[in-house]
Amino acid sequence: MRIRLSAETVHGDFVKQVEDISGQNLLACNQCGKCSSGCPVAFALDLLPNQIIRMTQLGLEDVLQAQTIWTCASCLTCVSRCPKNVDLPRVMEALRQIAMERGATPMYAAELRPDLVANAPQMAIIGGFRKFTA
Amino acid sequence: MINRALVIGAGIAGIQASLDIANSGYQVALVERQPSIGGHMAQLSETFPTLDCSQCIMTPRTVEVGHHENIKLYTYSQVAEVSGTPGDFTVKIRQKTKYVNWDNCTGCGVCQEKCPWKAPAEFDRGLGVRKAIYTLSPQAVPNKPVVNPDVCVRLQSIAKGEKLKCGACLKFCPTNSIDFQQTESFVEVHVGAIVVATGFDLFPQTRLPEYGGGQIPDVIDALAFERLLSASGPTGGQVKRPSDGKEPREVVFVQCSGSRDPEHGVPYCSKICCMYTAKQAILYKHRVHHGQPYVFYIDIRAGGKGYEEFINRAQQDEGVVYLRGKVSKIYRDGDKVMVWGSDTLSGRKVEIAADLVILSMAAVPAISANGHRVPGLELALDMDGFYQSSDAELAPMESNLPGVFLAGAGIGPKDIPETVAQASGAAAKVLGMFRQALR
């Protein structure tokens, strides 16, 4: 399948929305890969952090289908190391919010394992719900 | 117009400029802060892209400088003050205390043999040792030693007013050239033009804590690895890692360590690292046939003549594995050094248990270069601390000060061909000035 790039995609509404919600200039990222090199959950991701940024830069909206944006733990290692100070956690948050706005439901209270909910400190439940529900 | 030039810095730029001017019949005062000349090129094993032996191609020039009737060499010296006007500068040169009478000294080397006090050798980036009385290297020009007060026990006992200690060099010197009473001296020279060729240094590892902050012995910078590769280096050219002397099998080169990093390092590209890393990887492979070199990079910059072909050689012919992804973390794990990088091209985060890691540390202006802090020589600097040319495109050799010219890595990181070209360019400017005055 060919991907057609145009001004409408690379500077279109999707890119603008992500930049607006995250407050980041996506094109500052030169894809050096340092974020991916240090990401602790990289082993559990389908797309690496730098690839998420890359797809978003190009306006490829299927980035919203990636598991990565829901597995990000907001550890902030990427932004601490990024040579261009691109705030990836904020970009991930923007993508999550847009995905949820479009109907994604990554976390259902009823589907959570009861033992995890019972045992985990409530800060995990509060934090998790604030990240993964609209 | 005084037909003499001052050249500050005796790396390859200063050496080239001095020879061009001197060979045209004019006098040169060449000032160098180190005890001997040659700068960083003298530390290299081989040069890219030809893989010529650095010492072999440099020695004819350093020897020529040492013997040239038109060049007066002031090593272990610094420019203290400049006054006057273009065509008629008065330069005060501070000659640091050598504690050795160089007029007498024959360079026999007995003092260095007999001296019992050792220190990490700066020339070997701390990987080898030198004595309290030392020359930078066996091929030093001039091949005469200086005494380092930080290490010399005799000088320290004099300073504390205690009973005099050691004095081995004094005892064994056949020409009676050791002089612990010597003090620094000043010399005044009159010159018509000045060439500033103070070169570069490397960004310190302490500024990169995520790469170990300089605390991991087997994480070294590229100049240190160059010394390991060098036949005149601390291991005689055998690749042995600093921690245990073992031959490293898995060797990781980390490019852009500090460069291209406006947030934590320097914003610019240091220009030479892609090429010297390929060179070092090739040289390593030649010495350790079963070794595996890896290079983590962001982009490969190989614009010079024969450069792209050189990179291809490293990749295709020498089996160097190139991984596109900046390294995020380096730490010790037992006797291995773990490197966390990625390969963005295949979309994988990767980890290598390395035996040795070489960092391409960013090139920065030589900190103690006195060009811009010398009274009377207030050279304009750019935002990164390099000398600012009066016009970046059309007058790269000209500084903001009339009669003062620039050459080499002090303006910005560059390779040897460009450095030599600039040195000759600056020399041409000087000769032009001298010629003009004849009209």
Add this chain to the structure above:
Amino acid sequence: MGTPYFPGCTLTTKAKNYDTSGKAVAAALGMPLDELPDWQCCGATFPLATDNTMSLIAPARVLIQAEQTHAKQVTTLCAICYNVLKRTEFSLRKHPEQLERINWFVSTDETTAGQTYTGKVQVTHFLQQLRDDLGWKALSERVTQPLKGLKVAPYYGCLLLRPPAEIGLDDPDQPTIMADLLTALGAEPVDFPFKGECCGSYLAVNKPDVPAALSGTIVESAAKHGAQAIVTACPLCQYNLDVKGRLPILYFTQLLAKALELGEEISNFESQMSKVAV
């Protein structure tokens, strides 16, 4: 004279021993923690969207409540609370118009009418107070039972250190504050390369495999470097790192309580150390 203190929801319930030991230690050191009279959850995560004014109401209220005490600082023990409150303070300082809106909104609530945050109160962490207000030397002089021979690996996790520009507690890549504390207590800090790596955080609730893998690596690394226990400042890290009892995971206040001889009921030291799977 005590310091206003924000415990947060977890320290009041599931991690009560952290709160108890913290308060006891602080009192014993003459720098008591005065729990804020009225507080609510800080939100447990710093909202990262640019339009986050609404989501900052909760932590901003904590700052407003703290400012009513007229003290210069409000201190925390829980690393997430510290991070959220500190970043909120930073955001409100940087965006005065956001602060104005929040102050206005909070004033419309009759229970907090007239209360505002003007930036006078700063958020600190108790570790910071130990280092900067008391000092390690003074602390070591108060220790009556030095933890001699106890090898403990300091584990910082993410939120005590990052983002460095806003948190500023210690060097993000080579922190030493916990190691310095352990030394002051007579213990032997064990440095290990995973001290600042993520434990998996809130993924414990919906993707438990991820924290299990991350925490397993962290604990194994600490054990490999000779640690007999790991010390932390975050209840979620404590929960995640407690991987089948591989190593005891203690709060730093428990070690302090032990070293100051405040009793097993306060420190829970013995019971925690004995839970180790051999």
